Amino acid sequence: MERVVFGSLLHLSSLINSLKPYKVAFLTNNILKELWMGEILKYKEAPVIAIPDGERYKSIESAMYIWKILREMEFTRKSLLIGVGGGVITDLAGFVSSIYMRGTYLGLVPTTLLAQIDAAIGGKTGVNFYGKNMLGTFYPANFVLIAPETLKTLPQEELLNGLGEIAKYAILDSTVYRFLQDIDDPMEALRRDIIEACVNFKLKIVREDMREEGKRRVLNLGHTVAHALEKLSNYRIKHGFAVSVGLLVAALVGEMLYGFDAGKVEAMLHRFRLPTGYPASPQEVLRELRGDKKFWYGKIVFVVPVEIGNVRVEIVGEEVIKRALEKVFK
Ligand SMILES: NC(=O)c1ccc[n+]([C@@H]2O[C@H](COP(=O)([O-])OP(=O)(O)OC[C@H]3O[C@@H](n4cnc5c(N)ncnc54)[C@H](O)[C@@H]3O)[C@@H](O)[C@H]2O)c1
Structure with missing residues (x-):
């Protein structure tokens, strides 16, 4: 399992x-190269491989480009x-490292809130190939350095995006x-x-279930509906915002099945200025849910909150889901 260090960039050299x-190389994107690589290179002088910014560069073509440079080096x-960057870079760095010569040493310096509390933790790597994360490996990094000072330059929208995942941890823990x-x-x-509490919660879960065969599935809370919204929006909605809406639907399902207080979740999302709706019809969302990979033997598998700190992963009847969707989508 990866060693996660909460600290600052000062810890990088050690x-x-x-x-x-034997050799060291940094992988980043052109934005982070401008903003942070000058500072980082003070702690370790090494070649920097930079790819363009954006989800579409989390691709097999980028991986090939990087492998070629590593080979030449x-x-x-x-x-x-x-890998120095958000989830796009940490996923790509993990993927590249896990395949090259069957695995090199890997270090991650996540620079978005989302990557610090989620993407860089737990060893999932991937690139997009026809669909999101269609190629990937499980490959925990040797170290993950969480340096919150890197968040200073993060745009407000990206901070809110990470908050969507923090709201998820608040229901789970x-x-x-x-x-x-x-x-x-x-x-x-x-x-x-708060960042540390989220990371520790995720670490506890993935240490018990690295390959998502059991317990790790609780981390999908809110994600069944989130993935449906991401697809409906053609990936224009930010992941954390889609999770926020998904959390409210999950909370309403929990309210119907177990008397969970969905109002608590709604109030938290409002306080965090996170979305609690999206312009789609309940029927459209349900159609997407049916196509989701968690649509299991014809059933929809949902992570359902029972109370704060207690969720169940279970098959939920379409009727219940439909009623929850009708409260959120008009
Ligand atoms: N492996 C996992 O377990 C896991 C979990 C969740 C998400 N992910 C993946 O993570 C990716 C999303 O990650 P993300 O939300 O971090 O997006 P991202 O990596 O695209 O970063 C968002 C934006 O912020 C910029 N940025 C990053 N750090 C910055 C900084 N410190 N200052 C200024 N700008 C900065 C980036 O250049 C980019 O434009 C997706 O590809 C998703 O599939 C993986």
Whole structure:
């Protein structure tokens, strides 16, 4: 399992040195190269491979481009590739590293809130190929350095995007929920202790179930509907915003089945200025849900909140889902 270090960029040199790598290379995008690589190279001088910014560059073509450069550099299995960026870069760095010579050393420095609390943790790597993350591996990094100072340059919309996932952790984990209870300004949720609580929760789950065969599925809370909205919007809606709407639907399903207080979730999403609706009809969303990969032997599998800190992964009847969708989508 990966070693996760909560610290600052100052910790980078010692993390690199502890692996005694033969060679080191950074993988980033052109935005982060401008913003942060100058600072990072102060701690370790090494070649920087930069790809253009954007989800569409999380591709097999980018991977081939990077493998070629690594080959020319005579990179070996005992060499270290360090991904510096958001989830696009951390997913791609993990994928590239896991395949090259059957796996090199891998370090990640996530620079978005979403990547710090989610994408860079837990060893899932991937590139898009016909569909999202269609090619991928499970390959935990040797280290993940969480350096919250890198969030200083992140646009507000990206911070809110990460908050959608933080709201998910608040339903899954009562510690995170308590931390968030009296926060009114979304930016206050960027506290180090909150980020740390989210990461620790995810680590606890993935350490028990790396390959998503059981417990890890709870992390899909809100994601069944989120994926449907992402597809409906042609991936224009931000992931964290889609999760926010998905959380409300899951909460309403929980209310119908177990008396969960969905009002708590709705109030939290409002406080965080996260969306609680999307312009689609309940029928459209249901149609997408039926096509989702969690549509299992003809049934829809949902993560349903029972109370804060307690969810169940179960098959939910279409009638119940339809009623929840009708409350959120008009
Ligand atoms: N592997 C996993 O478990 C997992 C989990 C969740 C999401 N993901 C993946 O993560 C990706 C989304 O990640 P994301 O939301 O971080 O998006 P992203 O990587 O596209 O980053 C969002 C934007 O912020 C910019 N950026 C990043 N850091 C910055 C900084 N410090 N200052 C200024 N700008 C900065 C990026 O250049 C980009 O334009 C998706 O591809 C998704 O599939 C993976």
